[in-house]
Amino acid sequence: MNKLILLIFLVPALTAAFAQSGYNKAQARQLKQEAVQIMDNGDPDKAITILESAQKLDPDDHSYLYEIGYALYLKKDYSKAIDIFRKTTKYSDVTDQCYQMLGNAYDMNGQRTKARDAYADGLKKFPAAGRLYMESGLLDMIEKNYNKAAASWEKGILVQPNYASNYYRLTKLFAQTTDRIWAIFYGELFMNIERNTARTEEISQLLFKLYKASITFSDTSSQIKVDLANSNIFFDPKKGLKIPFHIVYPLDFTIAVTPATLTSKKEINIALLSQTRINLVDIWFNKQKHNEQYPNILLDFHRTLSEKGMLEAYNYWLLMKGNEDEFIQWRDSHREEFDAFATWFKDTPLQLDTSHYFVRTQYD
Template identity: 30%
Template sequence: MNILRSGMLFGLLVAGFSLRAQSVKEELETGNSLMQGGDFSNAIAVLSKAHSQEPGNLEVVKSLAFSYYLSKDYTKALDVIKPMIDGDGGDDACFQIAGNIYVSLAQNKEAEKLYRKALKKFPDSGPLYADFGIFLGSLAEGPDAIRIWEQGIEADPSYPGNYYYASKYYYTVDLTWSILYGEVFVNMESLTRRTPEIKALLLDSYKKIFSKDEYLNPLVDRKGRPVNEFENDVRATLRANASALGGGINEESLTALRSRFVLDWFSKYATQFPYRLFDYQRQLLQQGMFTAYNQWIFGSAEDEKTYNSWVSAHNDEFNTYYGFARGRVFKIPKGQYYQTKEKE
């Protein structure tokens, strides 16, 4: 009899735990839905209930803290997230949320301290590098910001955010990297609000880089020694094929230039400097999709009406490329990082 009662009690406990867990899960889903809909007060009410049931639930903590953050109650947001960043239970997203809170509270010293602590704990987190770079850039510390974004590209090469910020930074500093990072970005993040912005930057970077010889000259230090062999080889290959742009810089002439670039690169430099972006360009060229790809980047940035007319007239060609591109995830493998650590 006692055994039976013990078994029944255990069963009730298990059932109660399952219902409680399910309830917290449902509350989390409801709270997130309310938060995404902009109803922060009700999101906070629902998530606070879930938090009281499971104060150590990481997903609940992040959602509740972020709801407080979005409602501009930064003090409460920090109260919720702080146990996670002070202890061992938090992930990199916890530190991202906390960083945004400190910035909103204008506690810049605490924010910088937090980001540095976070990157020691999560040295491969691309999003943390991106946020830390944004923070440094907001303090008008551009050289420090780009160093952090570069570290993010090296540590987490398939995260798009650092390429986005780096390509914008290099647009005024080094057009070669603006072009390289910009094209990597649009392949990684091809359907967001940031994509058209970087497509336009890419088109303008090509126009600008061929406007002065100095933009394609070799990079050398004060003693005339090469600074970055990879970048110098990219510049040399672009310079060698500049005749393709004789009629002006547009989608058609850029397709010709870039086709010649791919052929030259793989005959001279690809063995020493394997680079996923150039592999992808060659694959598209070999499979007859390179024109559609260049239309997608440069045609859409140059003139949307003309681009749409081209797509209508070449529907099969474009759909072949677009289906191919949507069917795969573009990633840069680790080890294909060729930026110089410190530029002179």
């Protein structure tokens, strides 16, 4: 009887406790949304006060401390931010972003070694965190260790192929080298992942500039020079002679650009580049069959677009910031075609995962 009486009183008490807990969590989430908005409006101090109240309501959720740390980071109070972000890493629901911001705070506080350690610790817990490889690569860039930076970003692509920032960093890096081919590939992949940001516009313009810098017309003849990569070939007796992808692709590109110049002036514009890329699909897959020796998910995507009659629209989208007037003029005269592409492109993105990816080292 006593046990029954106890149970009768206990059930309502537990129900009330669960209800209160749910209410507290909902209230905490609402406070966090309010605080983030206030933070975005430039008042991190007020945001911190609200977030501290939210954290008391739901102390088992790391996100309130994370936002407090981020507010302190915005205030450039890196020492306090470090203390907060270190606490977030002890939570059971910790995310890779906690380690990212911990490392960033260490770096901004002049503690680069500890920043590296934070990213490394994060990768032990989250080995598929592309953002942590991205941050590690940025530290290498600061130290002018460019090969190591590239390797870190490419590793980031391998573990998380749909994370955009590693492609972005690789594009910017290789754009400054003679191996522009990799900037072109990484840049286009980046734009497929991150489609509507300021960085997308930046890379669109950069891709156009890279193509333009890589194609030279002779003043006295019809000769065309395409310079996308260092053309050195190294013979390995164990592997035999295999012409590298970064030489084969520019050769096919040169063949593709020649007929494109017959229908236009010696001017590098979107129309010329688009027709070249259209010609290249036929050369790469049908005439040379280089896809058999050099598989490439991006070129496979070009073939799909070509088969659907959408490659021209895609090319104009890709390079639109290189010559906005030319893009607008083409789009306005091909409105139905471009709208059909845009709808298809939204619903059918390039598939990127750990089984479908591209890095330059895949041809080593």
